[in-house]
Amino acid sequence: MTRLAKIEGHVRAVKDMAANGxxxxxxxxxxxxVRKALDGAAKLLFKDHLESCVVDAVHHGDEEKVLSDLQKALDNFIR
Structure with a gap:
C-alpha cells in the first residue's frame, strides 16, 4: 500500500507538471x-501471490482455479 501511495503521489506530480507547462x-x-514504479509494484504483487495464494491453493487442491485466474491476470497484464 505504501508503494502504491507513493506512485499515486508521483502521478499527481506529473499531472501538475503537465498542467504547469x-x-x-x-x-x-x-x-x-511512474511506469517503472508500477512494474515494480506488479512484480512484488506477483511474487507475493506465488508465495502465498498459489502455494495455499496447491495445498488445498484448488490449483486449477488459481492457475486459471493467474493466467487471465497475466494475459491482461502482458499484452
Whole structure:
C-alpha cells in the first residue's frame, strides 16, 4: 500500500507538471519513472501471490482455479 501511495503521489506530480507547462521531455521522463514504479509494484504483487495464494491453493487442491485466474491476470497484464 505504501508503494502504491507513493506512485499515486508521483502521478499527481506529473499531472501538475503537465498542467504547469513543464518541458515535455521532463514530463516524459517522469512518466517513465511512474511506469517503472508500477512494474515494480506488479512484480512484488506477483511474487507475493506465488508465495502465498498459489502455494495455499496447491495445498488445498484448488490449483486449477488459481492457475486459471493467474493466467487471465497475466494475459491482461502482458499484452
Amino acid at each position: 513543464r518541458d515535455c521531455s521532463e514530463v516524459l521522463l517522469q512518466i517513465a519513472a
